[in-house]
Amino acid sequence: MKVSFGVIQAITRGLSSEGLVWVDKGGLELQGCLIMIPKRILEKESKDESSDDNDYVPYVPLKQRKKMQLQEIEKKLGRASALKEEELQRESTNEESSDHQEAEQEEGQEEKDEGPKAHISLLDQHSELKKKAEARKETAREKLLKEEERILESVAEKKALMGVAELAKGIQYEDPIKTGWRPPRYIRSMPEATLEKVRKKYHILVEGEELPPPIKTFKEMKFPKSILHGLKKKGIVNPTPIQIQGLPTVLQGRDMIGIAFTGSGKTLVFTLPIVMFSLEQEKRLPFVKGEGPYGLIICPSRELARQTHEILLFLCQCLASDGFPEIKCGLCIGGVPMKEQLNAIKRGIHIVVATPGRLMLMLNKKMITLDVCRFLAMDEADRLIDLGFEEDIRTIFSYFKGQRQTLLFSATMPKKIQNFARSALVKPVTVNVGRAGAASLDIKQEVEYVKQEAKMVYILECLQKTAPPVLIFAEKKQDVDAIHEYLLLKGVDAVAIHGGKDQEERTRSVSQFKNGEKDVLVATDVASKGLDFPEIQHVINYDMPEDIENYVHRIGRTGRCGKTGVATTFINKGVDESILLDLKHLLIEAKQLVPPFLANMQSDSEKYLNIGGEVGCSYCGGLGHRIADCPKLEAIQTKQAQSIGRRDYLAHSSADY
Template identity: 75%
Template sequence: MESEERKVEAPHKKRYRKEESSSDSEADYVPYVPVKERKKFQLVKLGRLTQLKEEFGQRGKSSSENEHDNEDDEDGQVWGRKSNISLLDQHTELKKLAEAKKESAMERQLKEEEKILESVAEKKALMGVAELAKGIQYEDPIKTCWKPPQYILAMSETRHNRVRKKLRILVEGEDVPPPIKSFAQMKFSRGILTGLERKGIVWPTPIQVQGIPTVLSGRDMIGIAFTGSGKTLVFVLPLIMFCLEQETRLPFIKNEGPYGLIICPSRELAKQTHDIITHYCSGLPHEIRCCLAIGGIPVSESMDIISRGVHIMVATPGRLMDMLDKKMVRLDVCRYLCMDEADRMIDMGFEEDVRTIFSFFKGQRQTLLFSATMPKKIQNFARSALVKPVTINVGRAGAASMNVIQEVEYVKQEAKIVYLLECLQKTPPPVLIFAEKKQDVDAIHEYLLLKGVEAVAIHGGKDQEERSRSVEAFRKGQKDVLVATDVASKGLDFAAVQHVINYDMPDDVENYVHRIGRTGRSGKTGIATTFINKANDESVLLDLKHLLMEARQKVPPFLAALQSENEKYLELGDERGCSYCGGLGHRITDCPKLEAIQNKQASNIGRRDYLASNAADY
């Protein structure tokens, strides 16, 4: 019995000794917590923060919480229920904290973007070589004889701002001329007013209300307004008035001129501008001669007018450069320069040509830049060539016209050409179809002709005579459909077009804005149908999605499902989207256009231009 009892007691003794020996390990050590600390922890747990403040004189946090709250210490945030504060007040406080965090993130993003924009900014000013070499800088704008009516000058600045606000006109610059709401008050010649009446134009559009007085005052200007808003008349009518004044004072002699120069990125736009000028010059008391200088037409036609003395010259950069190099035309007396669709011209690689053209001027000129899409980068670059410029903005730069109903449809690549026939049923003719590639334009044109549709086509590969004939037939209503590349997307005015079809979504959302702007012009409503599929780049589709959202258009489910990583940063401060290309679906930090340009530049580093060096030898 005694031996059995010993066997029972022995294990108890060993177990006790083992526990005692292991109690020294740090893993099982439990520190002593004073009563004061334990009470504090209990109060925090119950959410009685007010009592804590009174007892301990601080926004107490127990030592056990510190590990979890390190991230929130920066904001001074205390976790736990606040029994004495209403839920609404707590929500407001949390909202403020969230906003503060957001602002700091926004500030960091903006600083980063400013650095990027500064690094890609053009270092060379958009000025002539001689002006840059001699350091010539003009301080004051050109003086003109025109002044607004006395009673408009007598009106207060508050009234002018009220008019601008009502018409949604945004202006930047010093001493901005007052807006004028009537063509008669702008002191135009009787012949010009008659020309406006013949066109059915009674009242000026918002860009004309502010833009025409600015140009007539001799100010340099950047004009940004949506497609079809009447930008052409803003630079055409004042130029005709200036030329009329010059001709009245001292008639132009042989080989003199031009006094005004208008540069356009495409031949079709240049021809359209020339036709508009000819229309308004027809009823004037003096003959105002206008010359068209574009590729594809004989130089002799231009020279006939130049030899008699030319007032206005409308040209594309290539032909103008050629004529200036061969001394066929001089810019000695030219005092007026307008670049229509200026941002597209610089983007299309005409930047060096424009800088060279500036070098042919012999004195100060009034410079005007116009476009529907002008990103911040282009505006900053353009300002280097302007003297105290006035920037006039009607709507956001790069925004689509609100008169266009935008429909985006998912169509597989192989089904596009067949689906075109169904889309043509949406509206009566005429209809405009855009495609990216020349071969697609030819394929669509041939398909439509086979199906019995009266169609014509234009692209850069066709000769000028055929292009002009096609555009004219479409404009006059002799043909129902015009199939074109982007040569027809910039500035062309087809008043009767109710429907634009984008066979391809362009790689650049700015081209999309220009394309759909061929309809819904002069206050009329139009429809734009765009085909998209998996072949399209996601960044372009994101830009399109946000463009549709901005214009309050229907966003299809497959577009709505697209999400960008930086969705929260798309709108920072006053700046929306990318400041480099103007796209709304990304910021400059993710700009695909900028990335492509930088990759192209990087690939050219260290390469020698053998072709150019060999050409120089001959």
């Protein structure tokens, strides 16, 4: 074994090194003398030699070396920061830890709790774990509710639904309008607990201050005998739940939001009082030429306005037949010559039923004034406010010269619309019979999967389910015309209406269908809101509407006034999933048969559909999603984003040419 010169020199310092040739394990032969070298030194030297000879260190690239250096620095910094964190934790022992640290502590505690405990039974352990899981679930719900409140606030209208003059002058009405009507004394003396039992019996939910009492008969509401006889001729003997609470509320002069399912008699709640108030004004001081109206009713469609006008004429005729003064009613809708409407107004008028477009035109041209108008009712109010008529309604409010009694009615009234509408009301009373947007339980809803190309043929098969009359709804005007033509070719007596037809043809078609001259009416959604066809037994949805509210209005044309009806809806892969989920939960709520292809549909947000006392979406009223996933809200926001700057561009380009 060879030993390096440095080792020997270190050992034999001060001695001559001549004759140094070999060494063994025990020592070193030098000039005839044996010098002993410690074994540990020899082992170290041999180890160094072996590492020099055998260990090969590979080449490390510069990039990797820098990375290794950074890792070393991070480790050192990590140790330093860990020490600092420990010191900060010691200093802030009394402060609250972050949500993430709390979650980690809870998870760690759960892991401990899940272990075997001799002194705690498994049942107690299970209940304890269940409580902790529910607590964490509540936290998630609270976060979701806060997020939904933020979304609802961001889309809520900041501008109150009031007239320009009222907003500019800061006019605020504190007290409702006073009327001469009072409930019978024995009803006024009833304790609140008794009145609450009546509301509970008829499933009436009421919100507001100083609630008027519910009254169960028309006679106790002090209507004239001629009105009672007229209602009896129409088959109306006892008031419906919305009328039991709604009529006393309106007669007492209170502002009201009325929500009830389709076919529940909402129209009488505002037509009967407006006729009585007009009669009272006429008896006090007769209306002269050019004066009026005293009451105004606004409807979203011409057909609904015409139907409401016919009901008012019937009630006024009942009064006139019993010797009461004549109450004049006018109809202001598009598609009809304005001359006839102007002639009726110039003679002096008590009540006007109008659509927003024609009313705005007549107000702008000063053909009609609202100086003495003190009664405003909006039928299908959510449609009026939500679908483009909002600015028109706000402008119409500006033409009133004093305080008015305002009534809003609809079958679907989402929270967004209710909150917005309350800005125009004075101490409003909200009367709700059933959930806003719920379908009538008297309707049997059937949902069938039909391919797009098979729909037209399948309509004939569906017509065999019930006897006529039958109402068929389609989303597009072209589909309405195609279905109408197909049915006529097959020998079915059918008529059709949509926005593209002139008013005379629309009126004639509706009249023929109502009178039983035609068996089938094919229509778009213009016939879905408010129209009363009492004998309809079957409604067919050729396609699923894009909005679940429209579906509720469509099927509500049957099963009215306590009668039963059938609604058949065609769906296929072309229908949006969110609408199908809304439909699924609407069927479950109405205790209808849910087809398997709908029952198997699931969404991520279904576990949060009923939280905070609010079911489904607070924006559109759909049951299959929350406001964070609302397709209607998303579509409106997209439309608004697309229209930014477009009007200015179009105005500029038109000015150039």
